[in-house]
Amino acid sequence: MICLKALSSPLHLPTLRRLNPSSSALRVAAMSSAAASPAIADPIEHIVLIKVRPEAAASGADAAMVSSLQALSTLVPGLAYIHAGPVLRLRSPAAEALGPTHLLHSRYATKQDLASYAVHPAHVAAVQGHVLPSALDATAVDWVNAAPLPSPVSPGAAVRLTLAKVKEGVEVGKLVEEVGTATKAAGEARGAKVSFGENFSPARAKGYQFGMVAVFNSVEELDAVEGDGKVEEAKAAVRPLLDEVMVLDFVVGPPA
Template sequence: MICLKAFSSPLHLPTLRRIAPPSSALRTRIAAMSSSSSAVAAPVEHIVLLKARPEAVASGAAAAMALATQVPGLAYIHAGPVLRLRSPAAEALGPTHLLHSRYATKQDLASYAAHPAHVAAVQGHVLPNALDTTAVDWVNAAELPSPVSPGSAVRLTLAKVKEGVEVAQLVEKVAAATKAAGEAKGAKVSFGENFSPARAKGYQFGMVAVFDSVEELDAVEGDGKVEEAKAAVRPLLDEVVVLDFVVEAAGGAPSPASL
């Protein structure tokens, strides 16, 4: 997890320091990390969107935004590039990379944020390489878990509600809409109200829809039930960031990461 509570506006950072890309062992640990408590129904989700400096991307240093993966309380973590931006708000925000992590409780999230290994990763690798960050946290309000495995394709949605609309209304509407749509083309979802507004640039709601592959994700476009679900919640929304990413597949058989 990367918590940058003080930075809700573009960062003015020192010149990029070249960093060697992460080792294959580190990439394997990140990709294969799995939850030891898959029965937990309501994980805490943490999303950080990062806009990397152009020179960081060009040098490969963006891939070396080191992550403290061996810290108690961390159930799952993925960091990597954005596959594609799917909405005008996403294009305006311009994230190039993201981090997605999961915790069993809010206390686990808070403990990880304060851990020296996490702080060192942020100060040593993230701040020198990031122009801007956006972070959202929520407790999963979906009925079922949304397991993530190496090779999964994920659609992330962040939303602001219209004036006069309570975020709880949106959560209820999304719960009803996703239930009505069923597991559209194999999607598993997690969604909820953001509880870290200081870092979220006004985004009040977050959702991830997890698919087994990019092909399955692409297959939902134009699906009748999915379009009905979108139509049901659209009147409540003001601004929406939608983007896709893929969880890197490491060598060897992957272990599911699920809460």
Template sequence: MICLKAIPSSRLHLPLLASSPLRRHRPSAVVRAAAMSSTAAPAIATPIEHFVLIKVRPEAASSGAAAAMVSSLQALSTLVPGLSYIHAGPVLRLRSPAAEALGPTHLLHSRYATKPDLAAYAVHPDHVAAVQAHVAPNALDATAVDWVNAADLPSPVAPGSAVRLTLAKVKEGLEVAQLVEKVAAATKAAGEGKGSRVSFGENFSPARAKGYQFGMVAVFDSVEELDAMEGDAKVQEAKAALRPLLDEVVVLDFVVDAPAAASL
């Protein structure tokens, strides 16, 4: 996990609850070039999911320091044992008021077969060096969550995939495990969204999560497939069933780009 001691820690969308109108576009060529990602993630049935949302300084984005940060994190894919998958890159769009208030500009998503693998990644010298040299100097804020996938099937991520991330706080008096059960039933009823693959579970690392107790990703083959889900009646029914359980939700989308070598 990214350990950023120097950085202050300052509704559920199923694959698909949009609180703000869609802006139908792909990242610019400059943004896409900065968002290099590894090849398709291995289909681990119950991966440990690790997400860090990063709000970079405006000057870092304009100077190229943010792109260097992305590259340094992406390079960990060949340096850290036990790291099954990693993607670092810009956020495509913020989809809820809570996401807009949090304001992340970039994110890191990585996967591990076990919790010890995640713990080893956190203290690995190459990871620590990347954080100290590139993340800490350029980040205004960071939010991190970890969960064990509670979905029935794996959710592999391939280059070009569009991913929706949801982080949620549950209503007072509700156990997070109850929400996990409801989400499992809701995604099954919604058909897991016409080609989407989901991973969800209870956050087990509260220290840097800003109170978010639940995480979920829905992976689609393209932005167009993700956008097409907005009008699906079964998905809307599933969202309606889950809304009363939720207190606050961060929802955002990002695109996993092909690695630089793939274009050679």
């Protein structure tokens, strides 16, 4: 397992900030569409980071937004897994600068399933009726899992999301290859399961070319991996390829 925490700026320690969502957001903190995501070997990962307007958080519109997204689990065919809720912690300067307060993480068996989800009337209605009115900003990335093993997500899981930009002249495929090698060398540190790959949807990605999620059984297990020797070696192996890294954590709650 490899967590690319703050690799782009070794001289500047990342800010650790625990977000303080509104009480209404906490009530829907991290609902998921099923008791656990299906163990799809090569899932299509879809991540959307949302910066909610302060007035939306104050009015409870953020909670309505989350509920509308969670409802898609029973409305959209081909949607294998969906989680929507607040961000737990921003773990890098780039994450602090972007400032997402909420996120959506969903999975699909094929790219066609993702494409069908994007244009499904229920999804369009949720975006137009809730996301757009509540959001100041949104960032989205998609990738096909290049890790050799699936990374199922269960209630209570803590997930670290990493988005990265490569240095000029470096091919993203090279980063994916090196992360695969480094992850294998690090092993499944503290039981983490990973999914990573090259972003194939650049339009809303703000230049991020690579995505990875590392799934832990709990926040305590995620925190325990900090300073792990094998993980530090893995990070050092890929650091020379990276220009900017954004890292944040979120928690998956009980089924919707």
